[in-house]
Amino acid sequence: MHLPDGFLSPQTYLPAYGLAAGLWWLAARRLRRTLDAERLPWLAAVTALAFVLMMLALPLPGGSSVHATGVALLAVNFGVWTAFLAISLVLALQALLFGVGGVTALAVNALALGLLGSAAAWLAWRAVQPVHEVLALILAGWVSMVVPAAIIALVLGIQPAIAHDAAGRPLFFPFGLAVTLPAVLIPHALLGLGEGLLTWLGTLTLKRLRLRHAV
């Protein structure tokens, strides 16, 4: 999931922008060192891939579906920093060109989904890989869904406490942690299984394709 505009107080999104800006700069510098000449087209292509992975449906029985994120797939196969930059760029494209998601929420979304989601996925994958490769990939997918969901639930849930008027009425998102944590976490813990499947099968496919394209 990612947050729309208008539910986060400036006390939340302004510091988030400050933090994200520093990390974007760091990530760009790291990428420049490691990917040399091909870095720009490579990053653009991974960004377009991240964009379309977020449009991809994970079908549910009964005809409905939910959207994948592809965060773990990108983190495991292209590294955490590339995933962070690609997902941040996707969020910027979505907010400023397609008009979905939010501008104020962009930094929080980029940090939750792009950085912490990919980092958690990568760590889970690395930790479990020596024991069981497939399990490691599925776990990475699950973690990449649950960790950002928990962060977003936390950020939303503290809004009534940090932004309210003199009478105690909320100015932004109106529900506290007691509502947001279960409402966001329970469905995402289930959706994480679908994301795990995508991470596993997607990684298999990507490995084969990278051999074919020699990239």
Added chain:
Amino acid sequence: MLELTGITHRYDGCLALVDINLRVNSGEKVVLLGANGSGKSTLLKIIAGLITPNGGLYRYKDEAIDARRLKDRALSRRFRREVALLFQNPDAMLFNPTVYDEIAFGPRQLALADVDARVRHWAGVMGLTDKLQQLPFSLSGGEKQKLALAALLAVGPELLLLDEPVSALDPRTTGWLIDFLAELPITVITTTHNLSLAPELGSRALVLSEEHRLLHDGPIEPFLADADKLRAANLVHSHRHRHGALEHRHDHVHDWD
């Protein structure tokens, strides 16, 4: 067989088709011509019942077709069985684990008794018999297109819609496809922007202008001889030619795509 009356469609506020009126009779071979972005693909998708136009009426065999009516199971089954669309990008159509399953996908939905015979017949026609156990994704571009066509024909459609079928084919496969379609005893509507191949794909031309209107409906030969209409449809261009010291300018086509 089908009739469009006053069809108008817009995507996100952009016009795609304006006031299209036409009839296609059973057994006709029709070529749908138009420059890129003139609305050819959209028109095919409307005829295939995949897009419901914002305005106008589409009737297939005297039955009005739109998204709401296609929710009716019996109608949807009959319509989807009889009308087949070959997408411009055949990859969009292929999702089964093997070439065999891909061709069998349609017949299995109909619970036909001769699924295996149909698969082998159409694989033979398309030259895919050796590849039945392969992953569709691993085929070449031309083979993917033949596979998609085999998968559509195995269901036994009565109306075949082809979206730019020759744009990605090599010359030999293009020749094969033209011969194959000429022999096919069903109604076929083919889009192309390739003027030199158009007369081979059908005797009747429907031409969309860049303003998304029907510019011409009738025999193809007079249209190809009408320089004004060709220019209006943006299907020809003119530039300078130099022959030694002489220089002149005339309308013409380049059809390499």
Added chain:
Amino acid sequence: MKRDRLLLILYLTAVVAATLVHEPSSLAAALVVLLLLAGHDATRLLRRSLRVILVFNLAVSLGYVLLAWLRGISPWETLLLINLRVLLLTLLTFLFISRVNLFRALDFSPTLSWLLALAYSQALGFQRAHAEFRLALASRCLERPRLIDRYRASAAAAAWFMDRALATARESALALRARGFFDA
């Protein structure tokens, strides 16, 4: 300063301002000003904004009505404030998108502007292809597709997008090299 960059700064300032003001009347006044600025696009942009925010805001609003009823407080002023703010921000963004060329606004960093443009054009192509994949599945199914077929179709689409992304990355790197982009 260039028009597009100026409008970008103006837009970002307006976004922050809209989150600093907490009186519904001021937000409503700002909304009216925006609609006047939008001119003949006003109804189209307003309809688009409402469609985008409808589901999430409706869920939050209904939930809050329930919460307020349980606590015995009046929910209306809060609901008005929250919904007005979300609508204002969304409309502001759509107006910005329809009036400003983002790539020109960001050309203080040629790399960023170029990277966004490249990613955007590829993303648009993928978006169109994604719609085609969905229609193609629908056209091949006589009735609603089974779960397994929907999974196979999603997987085939994902594989195709990965293949395209890798091929595009390679091609555009070669194209840039041919133009001497990396020699500098």
